[in-house]
Amino acid sequence: MDIPARHSDHEAHSGCALRSRGDDCRFCGVRHLSICQALDINELDQLEKMASDSVYEERAVLFREEDEVSSVFNVTAGVARLIRSLPDGRRQVTGFALPGDFLGISLEKTWRYSAEAVTPLVACRFRRSHFEAFSEKNPHLIKKMHEFASQELNLAQDHMVLLGRLTAEEKLASFLVEMKKRWARISGHEPGLIRLPMGRQDIADYLGLTIETVSRVINQMQRDRKLVIVPDGVRFVDQSYFDDLAL
């Protein structure tokens, strides 16, 4: 356990799967998805001066629950899991951060969850103090951050319904449909393959299930010809089955 993060700033172009700002926000692939969409070229230029790319290996820790919030992050490539842990080791994955997602929207002094790279990951990092000073001067940005927070609150409420009131089958269907929508938004088109870079255990902890139940339900869906399991994800065969079941 506990692989330390090896993050080498300003070395974003270290692999084909990792695309990032590349030190020029204007060409950032996730700008239109991220809070930066609130900024004009001028403001973007200012913000860029405060940014530094951080690269994380699979399993690296971006920050831990209880840590001081010294930096905030904009994920530009890769996927992270956001985790709340109980003292006895039980985990709840509260969400997955995908490209365009912002970590640090809340104003607390310490993180209330841990973030770990599920895949190799690149994030645009800002010192918290700098970012706050900047946002203080840019009402657009504050508004946009509040919008993002509202959106997250809605997702959190969806998640509560899922955890409290759905069956295992409905949970899986909802999760897969959600991932499909999120990848679609990111790529700009309906993906044939729904990428699932996180492991079964992460999915289980996201859905409030065990790894065995996740495995059983997905494989049952495959046996029932609702989907096919492929390396690194699934492919829907019967879309309407999922639409009917999902939250």
Next chain:
Amino acid sequence: MDIPARHSDHEAHSGCALRSRGDDCRFCGVRHLSICQALDINELDQLEKMASDSVYEERAVLFREEDEVSSVFNVTAGVARLIRSLPDGRRQVTGFALPGDFLGISLEKTWRYSAEAVTPLVACRFRRSHFEAFSEKNPHLIKKMHEFASQELNLAQDHMVLLGRLTAEEKLASFLVEMKKRWARISGHEPGLIRLPMGRQDIADYLGLTIETVSRVINQMQRDRKLVIVPDGVRFVDQSYFDDLAL
């Protein structure tokens, strides 16, 4: 079902249990708890001109999921349940709004949950458009609203852990400890009696359980001398039992 709201504006002093602004925000009993804490006397005065007290009977609907957000609310007295419903009738209570709580922190155009009065309730109501125009001019207020949203996001994440990973006994303990803390904050002192104005069904829908399980667990706690059940609430006998179990 479906009792229509009888709300009579500007008639707040209609009962001993119902205390509200009384048309003067300076004397508002929940000011220090609510977003109004961000405002000085001057701003408070302006805001007051836009406010109107709404009184709701038990079971009255403040607004419904999907309704347009035409007003936002500051609960000044009483308790409301916030509900997400599934098409087949399954419900998830995402939260209880207590005095000082603000409804409408999100910026969406439509409500994503319904709010119903659990007890007779008074809320300070603002036309959404007026409130937004006002907040536009008061950066303090925007900041405070973002603070409230952050706080709510944390609570939502706590709730996810509760729903996804706690046992029925732990859920009940966490709920009771949470209610004790919230009433303590509102009243300003540790209450001997933990008021539970909501019914067992609401508690069950908040905790992702059935009404029978809620009843069984609470009554078992009483048999084990951990608490005593009294009209309208419970009284802790063994505080440390709850502290150990609660999230």
Next chain:
DNA sequence: TGACGCTTTTGATCTGCGTCAATGCTGATG
């Protein structure tokens, strides 16, 4: 005061998912 409606409690039984235990698969490494 007694009949009604609603909520809560209690008991008996069932079942969806968890737990425990193998086994299989895949990709990395010497």
Next chain:
DNA sequence: CATCAGCATTGACGCAGATCAAAAGCGTCA
């Protein structure tokens, strides 16, 4: 290419909490 480590899958079984059913409180109103 054999070994190993880390998932993922599968099966057998158990149990926490759901479901079904009935009884008990309790406030309201004629």
